[in-house]
Amino acid sequence: MTPLPDRYCPIDGVRIPSASLAWCCPSCHGPLDLDFAPTPAPLKALTGRVNSLWRYAETLPLSAPSVSLGEGRTPLVPLTEGVSAKLDYLMPTLSFKDRGAVLLTELALRAEPRRVVADSSGNAGTSVAAYCARGRLPCTVYVPEGTSAKKLEQIEAHGARAVVVDGDREAAGAAAREAADAPDTFYASHVYNPYFLHGTKTYVHELWEDLGGRLPEVLVLPVGNGTLLLGAALAVAELYGAGLLDRRPALWAVQAAAVAPLARAWADGAEELPRSTPVAPTYAEGIAVPRPPRARQILRAVRGSGGTFLTVTEDQIRHAQLDLASRGLYVESTAAASWAAVREGALGTKSAVVPLCGAGLKSGLARA
Template sequence: MTMSASYLCPRCGARSSVSALTWRCRECQGPWDLDYRAAPVSLASLSGRTGSLWRYEEALPLSDPHCSLGEGRTPLVRLTDTVSAKLDFLMPTLSFKDRGAVMLAELARRLAPRRVIADSSGNAGTAMAAYCARAGLDCAVYVPEGTSPKKLEQIRAHGARLVVVPGDREAAARAAREAAGEPGTFYASHVFNPYFLHGTKTYVYELWEDLGGRLPDTLVVPVGNGTLLLGAALATAELYEHGLIRSRPALVAVQAEAVAPLAEAFRAGADELTASAPVRPTLAEGIAIPDPPRARQILRAVRESGGTFLTVTEAQIRTAQLDLAARGLFVESTGVACWAAISAAPRTGSAVVPLCGAGAKTGLAAR
């Protein structure tokens, strides 16, 4: 394991060794960043490398993986003259969460804890269950009641212990965090552990490679806890710093209108979340997060990129899912949010949207 990396708290500057099972800052209770400097990736060197996200080894804080399932290198297909879609639902567990889950499972494998726990609305849980099975790790996944039965079945199939928590997504997170304090526990939090973000950043490295060493003008990204957006921000910063792109693309963050705390804070010009609003039911369950721990980082990343926030209605989500299905792409309702947003509010120049989860996980949105 690359032991030169260490956990760093972006709020108060506290540090912790990566080898310690400290899942958040002990001083201010905030999520960790990773004090790690990626090396530049040579576009010319990629020919002949492994056909997974591990081909960008210079940019990753771990190398020589033992629990890879071949994740990454998903197709990029054109939807319109200016908008392309990256088919991240074509992953081993059928969602983009595999990018970060493999990093957490690989880290846990090397730390050899007594058990791994995770919390999720479904996709991160299925990914962690699969990669922990691959790594031979005992795993428990906390999910809120109301999680898609198909996702619950997938978690059980991988051998993880399923803990269904009464209440919403936040209730499941609280239960998992309480359990994370038990000795010998590795909390595989896709929100608090920065290794997950260094996995999701490979989404952008793949775009950079597929587009011949450039990026689109706009990256449209769904945002709940912001793990894909923050990974994208990491990658664009690294590529720009290494002189591998001339400018950074705008980050356009998409939330469901029913649960849009970040969009509301952005429009208010706030650096943190504004007063919490009532959470309404939404088809986009994967991004229905009322209080994301990395809110300040997400808002800053969008502003610094020159991007913005867009919100979509439930009707737009339904329409977008049917539209993509008519194009041959059956995507779960959360995963169509970006296509719904960019269809309603087109951007100038080129744009890429991620199709993050397979429709087989949830079925067709109720009309």
């Protein structure tokens, strides 16, 4: 079995051995990064490979998947002139989170824990539950009050235990982290564990391949905890560093105006989150994260790409979801946020791709 790369803290450099069940920096308690700098294969070398995200084996810190459900290689379809949508809601558990959950579960299998715990607003929990079922790992998922009943049903259908925590998304995360400190427990955190980001980066590797070795001028990405955006930034850096891209796309980060701590920090020119951020109910529950642990990294990634932050109102989200449905694409309201940000001409003449991250069957239509 190939040795795994170590994790490390991007703030103070503390290193965590690959075999450790530690889920955060023991010094600052922040999320970890991976000591891993792969070189992706050139376009021609991908011909004939397995039709899943594992075709990008050179870029992944784990190999020989035992729990794969065929995740990845989702369709890319045009929406309007210059703007396409990548249909990541057609993943095995109906959300893009499968890209990262499969790596977390493969990692957990190597650790042989007594149990796996996760926290989620719904989609990450359903994904971790499914892959743990595939790997025969006992799993508990902590979710906040108000989580879609359909997502809870999906978690439990996979055999996982769903624990509804009194409070919001942050409360669910705190409960999971407390449980994660128990002995022989693997914390399948899509926020703290860097393996998840190395799974989500395959979104961009697929775009690059589907577009014939190039990327659009803009990648428009919904941001709560920022796992898709940070994965995208990793992939862009890998492709550009290998000489497989002649220019880097700008990263446009989209937040719901009701919960927009990163957009507010961006507007203030800050590198840290404001001490407090107004929070209101939002249809976009999947990105309703008041204090994302990787905030500094997200802001740095957007700034370094020449990108920006956009916010969308509840009416814009609702109308974007209905507009996508009228085009044959039934996605949940969070997944409509990126389209809401660009459908009225914000891009100008720039080419772009928006991700449709979760299926509408998971939560239904946003109602006025």
